[in-house]
Amino acid sequence: MDKITTIKERILFYLEEKSIKKESFYRETGMSASNFKGAGLKSDLGIDKVVKVLEVYPELNAHLHWLIKGEGVLDLSGSEKVYEVEEQELQPDHMLKSKDFNEDIGDLLANIYAQYNTQDKSLLFIQNQISKMEKKLEASIAKQSKYLERILAQVEEKESRSK
Template identity: 55%
Template sequence: MDKIQTIKERIFIFLDKEDIKRTTFYKETGMSSSNFKGVALKSDLGVEKLAKILTVYPELKEHGNLNWLITGNGNLDLSQKKDQQTVDLQDENNSEKLGDLLANMYAQYDTVDKGLSFIQKKIAELEKKYDKAIAKQNKDLEEILTQTKGVVK
């Protein structure tokens, strides 16, 4: 492969490796596609535009990528980004597992809570029955006492 001659051409290599559409690149950096076509592709990229690209794509500043981008020496190294994506996926998996665990705990809590509510309802029903039974027993005892007073006289 021939050596890439311009920063703009190396930017295209980066975009291709990262599966970033050129229209997305233009939109994210605020640059015009005309700066990257025809004769303009061979022209220099201004410092302000380069700074904007590095702000939008900070991975171009890491692991010798900036040297590659500016001089063409070395290689484009995106391994750190891929490692970070792996960490992000692991974080997502952990977050998913944590979410599942919390949902499971909530379901168990909800079940226990419903069980406690059921038990409390049954206790309240039994207390009412108990109160009625005591009231009936007291009434029956009163009646017996009243009848026995009449017999004892």
């Protein structure tokens, strides 16, 4: 397989390696197939979706480094290795890489939180706008009802005079 660049591509690779049908994956995780095709395949997968994948496929918990960062090789041979150790990871700075990985995860979570926070504020703004529009609509309907009542009253008055 060519260079896998996104979490979604790594998930699809995992499914292929485990001979899991995509339809089963979509059904079990509640995700849409369109998120894993075309341009959707290159977009980010939200942390809530990653958590759902990990809940449905707990074996991937042992492969977080590979899943999140795409570093190392997915090893499903039954061993407890998270990923195959690369030569450079045997160097004393291995602990730094682990710290960097944790910082990357922290940054990822902070970015996702910021996105959700922004979306939440946007939703609140939209809900506020909808509420204002509903009030204006109700006021307009009430105003139209008064006009209709006046018109009907005038029509009834004209009819009663003409009799």
